[in-house]
Amino acid sequence: MADELGMDLFGEIDPPQRLLMGPGPVNAHPRVLRAMSADLLGQFDPEMTGYMNQVMALYRPIFGTHNRWTMLIDGTARAAIEASLVSLVVPGDRVLVVNFGRFGLLLTEILGRIGALVETVDAPWGETVPLDAIAAAIERFAPKVVATVHGDTSTTMAQPLEGLGALCRAAGALSYVDATATLGGMEIAADRWGIDVVTGGLQKCLGGPSGSAPITLSDAAAAHIFARRHVEQGIRRADITDGAGPRIGSNYFDLAMIMDYWSEKRLNHHTEATSMLYGARECARVALGEGLDARFARHAAAGRAMTAGLRAMGLRVFGDDAHRMTNVTGVYIPDGVDGERVRTAMRDQFEIEIGTAFGPLQGRIWRLGAMGYNAMKHKVFITLGALEVCLRCEGFAVSAGGGVEAAIAAWDA
Template sequence: MKFKEINPSPRTLMTPGPVEADPRVLRAMGAHILGQFDPEFTALMNETMEMERYVFQTQNKMTYLVDTTSRGGLETVLTGAICPGDKVLIPAFGRFGYLLAEILERCGADITLLEREWGTVFEPEEIEEALKKDSYKAVAFIHGETSTSMMQPLKEIGEICEKYGALLIVDAVATLGGAEVHVDDWKLSACISGTQKCISAPSGSALITYNEQIGEIVKKRKKVEKGIRTADDVNGSLAGIPSNYLDLAQLEDYWSPRRLNHHTEATSMQYAVHEALRCIVDETLEARWARHSLNDKALCAGLNAMGLSIFGDIEHKMPVVTAINIPEGVDGKVIRGTLLNEFGIEIATSFGPLDGKILRIGNMGYSSQKRNILILLGALEAVMLQNHVKIATGEGVAAAMEVYKNAEK
């Protein structure tokens, strides 16, 4: 048998994830493998935790990685913090709110869904009204809903949850590293992200952080597996965490000075995340947020000048994802396919009630570059013209360039 060497076609990834990994990250992944308890490697783990705290804007001691995708990170935190029978409020304003419900229903939580039209976000008063009506252990929220391009303001909601004694667990998979996230200032009990979006590393690690309140819950659910437990390991008083691999209690010990031999760390992914976070620290969060914001303004200016309409509540649109309404009579899959096949640019369609109605453009991490924005606008214009869409020829790129020119003044 003979197989071809892996040699992927060059692509410009302008999707809501995955996006292009920073070349520095890819280089780091080629470094020599170290043993997981080699002092040199555990020092890298400690540095990763320190840089994560900066990116999450938190002082939480329990801030580390899980060797899984971002969805696995969500499941790790949710199934560790929420016990069977706990009541959880989930305000859903797109596909991924329903994912939180799916995960929690499977671990026996008592779910209440609060639903909003896709393309909008919740007002703080809606959350407070729900918390007045019933007592909830937690509220689980999406920060950046990539299925709709909406971003939920959270500062007031954090204060409301604190007022009513509810944990606030947040999915920041799409936003961390590209839009402002302030875990401590927003009073978030836990926050979860991934590596394949604004962090600009390959998919395969989840970044998590949680406060002492959740830490106490985890301690009460702790049960170290028999093969590695010691006489000092006593089972907690609450129901154990259902997953062994995604067990927050044992993962804590793995990342702590104890270095519990729970699993074998994905060494090359640890290198990747360490380097990706180092790149963020080097750029600074403020500069990174400003870069994403500027590229978003240029993209939106170009789309508007071209005559394409942007979907949803513009005031609450993410700076890292833009959704456009597909012109009437046009097949969105044809637009997406032509961009990919003729220009090597990948964007995304959508899900559920928005399937076939919008196209989604990512502006994330390493892919968030001036050249990518300008090339995408030019290619999109050509493809729209090929599909007989009436647009203002030549205006899109010119409008975006004007935004960049004004930013230099």
């Protein structure tokens, strides 16, 4: 049976075997895909709740924390971002956003929907925000929450976080970090950095599919969220007499309710996404089995090789070398080269996907990722070789094999 576009509606899904070397998602580890094919269980089955407890234990070292409240939010990485912000912030709260790219702007957009009073402390795209600028903004604005992205794939920059938690604690503010693009590939040290809430996703360095979002919360953040719930309940009781409405705008993303589900109480909130939980569990097992230090070193080697190869091809790498993410590299599209035609040729001729860009960088740079299951020597070398061919076809002068040779030398440097 075909639809109006001539598509076979009952044909078996058989996607091309593409090598996803953009800013994410990336190819999932085969062990993760196998784990996701396991049989489903009921949400209160003791085997299922046992797996939930295992997930909590497995993700604590990945987040660099001993936090009791370390769990999953069902949904893409953005689900955990929104759950965090909607549960921490009420309308009128002052929130400072450390903004150095597209995903800092996303935080401001979500906070604006909540009704927060938002101020940003900014850096140009391709740079990060100095700690003293954040300190000055905190002193000036007196926020209740400070929010930032760790690695912003739009600019390929990683914001330094050492010292941020101490600044926030001294000011009586809670801290939130979106580590979607770096969790499992660059160090996340929630406890050492003193960060109250950190969220991630599976589809980048953890080598899984999008659809489950790990999160960890400090005791201080948990206490704030639970205390807020008690206030909310009082407001709801007052509805009968004064018409006051509840403050939390979401049931699905209410962290207090989700935490009750992940606690010993097992209070029903939603039906856990079983297959995604299996996948998230296996992502963590793969990462910890490799060893986090070894995994971080592998991502650093892949990023170093990618950057060296691009430069050896005569391309100009985007952004500040001192604060570059290890897993995503931005590179300027050469003058006279059609960037989209190159991306299309990479996909059609080599089954390799590389990324385009957002906002002020749209049409100016490509973004090449090497993360998770794809942060491997041969995948980096194959990608550089294919890009060389596509550039030559566009008339850009590239010495044959130079990029791959430089990448090989840089991998073990």
